[in-house]
Amino acid sequence: MGINKKILVIPGDGIGQEVTEWGKQALQAIAEKHGHTFSFDEALMGHVAIEATGDPLPQETLDKARASDAILFGAIGHAKYDNDPSLKVRPEQGLLKIRKELGLYANLRPIRLFDELLGASSIRPEILSGADILFFRELTGDVYFGEKKKAEDGSWASDLMSYQRYEVERIARKAFEAARARRRKLCSVDKANVLETSRLWRAVVQQIAAEYPDVETEHMFIDNAAMQLVKDPKRFDVVLTANLFGDILTDEASQIAGSMGMLASASVGDTTGFYEPIHGSAHDIAGKGIANPLASILSAALMLEISFGLKDEAEALVKAVDHTLKQGYRTLDIADKKIPNDFVLGTSAMGGKVI
Amino acid sequence: MGINKKILVIPGDGIGQEVTEWGKQALQAIAEKHGHTFSFDEALMGHVAIEATGDPLPQETLDKARASDAILFGAIGHAKYDNDPSLKVRPEQGLLKIRKELGLYANLRPIRLFDELLGASSIRPEILSGADILFFRELTGDVYFGEKKKAEDGSWASDLMSYQRYEVERIARKAFEAARARRRKLCSVDKANVLETSRLWRAVVQQIAAEYPDVETEHMFIDNAAMQLVKDPKRFDVVLTANLFGDILTDEASQIAGSMGMLASASVGDTTGFYEPIHGSAHDIAGKGIANPLASILSAALMLEISFGLKDEAEALVKAVDHTLKQGYRTLDIADKKIPNDFVLGTSAMGGKVI
Ligand SMILES: CC(C)[C@H](C(=O)O)[C@@H](O)C(=O)O
Ligand SMILES: CC(C)[C@H](C(=O)O)[C@@H](O)C(=O)O
Numbered sequence: 001m002g003i004n005k006k007i008l009v010i011p012g013d014g015i016g017q018e019v020t021e022w023g024k025q026a027l028q029a030i031a032e033k034h035g036h037t038f039s040f041d042e043a044l045m046g047h048v049a050i051e052a053t054g055d056p057l058p059q060e061t062l063d064k065a066r067a068s069d070a071i072l073f074g075a076i077g078h079a080k081y082d083n084d085p086s087l088k089v090r091p092e093q094g095l096l097k098i099r100k101e102l103g104l105y106a107n108l109r110p111i112r113l114f115d116e117l118l119g120a121s122s123i124r125p126e127i128l129s130g131a132d133i134l135f136f137r138e139l140t141g142d143v144y145f146g147e148k149k150k151a152e153d154g155s156w157a158s159d160l161m162s163y164q165r166y167e168v169e170r171i172a173r174k175a176f177e178a179a180r181a182r183r184r185k186l187c188s189v190d191k192a193n194v195l196e197t198s199r200l201w202r203a204v205v206q207q208i209a210a211e212y213p214d215v216e217t218e219h220m221f222i223d224n225a226a227m228q229l230v231k232d233p234k235r236f237d238v239v240l241t242a243n244l245f246g247d248i249l250t251d252e253a254s255q256i257a258g259s260m261g262m263l264a265s266a267s268v269g270d271t272t273g274f275y276e277p278i279h280g281s282a283h284d285i286a287g288k289g290i291a292n293p294l295a296s297i298l299s300a301a302l303m304l305e306i307s308f309g310l311k312d313e314a315e316a317l318v319k320a321v322d323h324t325l326k327q328g329y330r331t332l333d334i335a336d337k338k339i340p341n342d343f344v345l346g347t348s349a350m351g352g353k354v355i
Numbered sequence: 356m357g358i359n360k361k362i363l364v365i366p367g368d369g370i371g372q373e374v375t376e377w378g379k380q381a382l383q384a385i386a387e388k389h390g391h392t393f394s395f396d397e398a399l400m401g402h403v404a405i406e407a408t409g410d411p412l413p414q415e416t417l418d419k420a421r422a423s424d425a426i427l428f429g430a431i432g433h434a435k436y437d438n439d440p441s442l443k444v445r446p447e448q449g450l451l452k453i454r455k456e457l458g459l460y461a462n463l464r465p466i467r468l469f470d471e472l473l474g475a476s477s478i479r480p481e482i483l484s485g486a487d488i489l490f491f492r493e494l495t496g497d498v499y500f501g502e503k504k505k506a507e508d509g510s511w512a513s514d515l516m517s518y519q520r521y522e523v524e525r526i527a528r529k530a531f532e533a534a535r536a537r538r539r540k541l542c543s544v545d546k547a548n549v550l551e552t553s554r555l556w557r558a559v560v561q562q563i564a565a566e567y568p569d570v571e572t573e574h575m576f577i578d579n580a581a582m583q584l585v586k587d588p589k590r591f592d593v594v595l596t597a598n599l600f601g602d603i604l605t606d607e608a609s610q611i612a613g614s615m616g617m618l619a620s621a622s623v624g625d626t627t628g629f630y631e632p633i634h635g636s637a638h639d640i641a642g643k644g645i646a647n648p649l650a651s652i653l654s655a656a657l658m659l660e661i662s663f664g665l666k667d668e669a670e671a672l673v674k675a676v677d678h679t680l681k682q683g684y685r686t687l688d689i690a691d692k693k694i695p696n697d698f699v700l701g702t703s704a705m706g707g708k709v710i
Contacts, residue, residue, distance in 0.1 A: 085554035162513035199440035
């Protein structure tokens with residue numbers, strides 16, 4: 001029996017406008033093939049929303065988000081704001097606000113390498129092969145959401161880094177549960193030798209770890225983790241960390257998957273799930289039709305599995321991506337020199353192959 | 356004509372106790388060969404200082420530091436404190452306090468690969484070969500030194516991230532000057548799309564950049580930088596960043612140099628220079644006599660060049676390290692499988708070869 005779901009699509013900025021279409025088409029193809037009914041709506045967020053309404057997260061978008069069963073998002077950001085730190089209304093505020101408003105406190109970022117892409121990474125194949133990491137990045141706390149202050153005369157500025165115990169507890173539980181269903185190893189990353197926030201983090205994780213004696217828990221400093229991720233990615237199974245550290249580590253980890261263009265993420269919490277590629281708006285390549293749509297398609301797969309419980313359908317999508325790569329097709333970001341020119345595809349051609 | 360200098364040696368904790376001896380011996384060897392007079396004193400800091408005096412930075416150490424021309428430091432930290440976040444007196448407080456007290460606001464971390472170690476990194480040789488980065492990490496501000504708070508009942512904790520304009524200005528100037536003497540490229544790393552502190556950072560760096568029109572300046576978000584460092588390290592020349600981001604990026608960058616055990620750093624400011632390996636106390640290998648002494652020896656070389664203006668002597672030390680590697684000798688951390696067993700040396704044997 002097919003299911004009925006309402007999906008909100010928010011393409012956002014830059015290449016988000018190009019790739020999100022393919023995540024949507026992938027969902028549509030799955031619906032047709034497996035007898036489900038997905039209805040789609042669309043909404044604005046980020047720079048495009050500021051241009052249209054003055055607000056990076058218009059109330060209408062938030063209302064639609066709350067009324068949907070899952071959200072497929074693209075990317076956010078624009079060079080204009082990056083170049084002018086004094087601008088008060090900024091695209092990223094939209095993304096941060098929707099994460100907070102929807103209570104999306106757990107950001108899951110699975111890092112796995114498709115075998116065919118062993119050659120696309122700057123890391124040696126023998127170091128990479130078999131690496132399989134699931135990041136749990138806390139998403140609604142930390143220095144991202146603490147009080148921001150600055151002097152009128154520009155002489156200083158500050159951001160408050162902070163965590164509450166329950167914020168650490170709830171994501172830690174999710175991460176330990178996930179570890180149980182995987183290789184039963186969890187590495188919690190912090191900077192407890194310097195930060196009070198990290199010492200709270202570590203103490204809480206130690207406490208929750210006691211409830212999961214079957215999971216091997218380790219604590220690592222962020223500086224060391226940033227190194228180990230390149231040196232020996234296979235040592236990691238589940239990695240649990242705070243918002244800022246998770247932002248940094250998961251971008252770095254994209255090199256384990258060959259390219260940022262391959263990585264999907266799921267943000268979950270108490271209500272609607274939110275699915276997005278890890279990559280940004282990439283204004284340097286936006287509008288050229290060369291962005292990799294696979295991260296959006298893989299984000300759609302995460303939606304099928306996590307929000308809708310459609311495991312087989314999710315797997316079918318991942319297989320379609322794998323098959324396309326096996327046939328030799330690549331976008332520019334994952335094409336090594338050995339790939340013949342006519343196998344290097346643009347966004348639409350690549351999306352089309354997978355569908 | 357030889358020079359006269361007073362050098363304070365602070366071995367600190369863990370492998371600091373083993374490797375720092377070789378930095379000192381290297382300085383002594385240089386003094387003898389080049390007709391200089393270096394007098395050495397020693398002092399306690401970190402866990403060893405807590406054990407002996409209850410204080411991670413005893414007043415005596417600080418007095419000796421102030422009275423010296425340069426300081427050679429080892430490493431800090433101990434598993435005991437890492438495992439118990441509730442301990443109030445902690446080794447790292449000693450290091451943070453001496454950085455602050457001596458005004459060591461600029462931490463220079465040069466990342467270069469000795470050709471012989473191309474095989475020791477997890478990154479592909481063709482990606483690495485020719486990479487040469489100089490990090491300027493701000494060292495006395497940021498969330499490291501902002502107000503720390505926590506609830507008595509353990510329900511929350513916070514750290515204040517903040518920067519003052521002059522703190523950014525002074526390190527930015529140093530970094531731009533260094534870029535001028537190198538390949539005239541500077542990349543400033545921040546998270547200006549989220550943090551007020553980073554927006555101040557970016558605005559100040561933009562302003563200083565205007566004074567150096569001959570230096571090509573770029574601004575990059577920390578998440579992207581963590582990725583680019585692995586993907587394409589050769590794109591970087593001078594990297595300028597805040598305390599926390601610098602901590603993370605430079606540890607990550609150690610993989611560009613083959614091993615953490617190869618990386619030296621110089622902390623400078625208004626007075627005495629402070630030289631230390633980037634690696635930590637590494638309690639997992641401490642006491643085994645297998646730690647790599649080369650980072651301490653290279654830290655001594657930085658001291659010769661930066662604090663004493665002895666460029667030739669510094670170069671002689673770097674050459675001695677290079678020569679030892681060319682002869683095929685390795686410590687465990689930089690030995691790939693092809694190195695014959697009797698060329699894999701312990702700390703003392705390796706130190707001895709270089710001397
Ligand atoms: C765009 C930005 C605010 C965002 C973040 O830092 O969370 C992005 O980098 C991400 O990782 O989703
Ligand atoms: C030991 C620790 C406090 C220190 C830091 O974070 O600065 C170390 O990691 C470093 O990089 O020198």
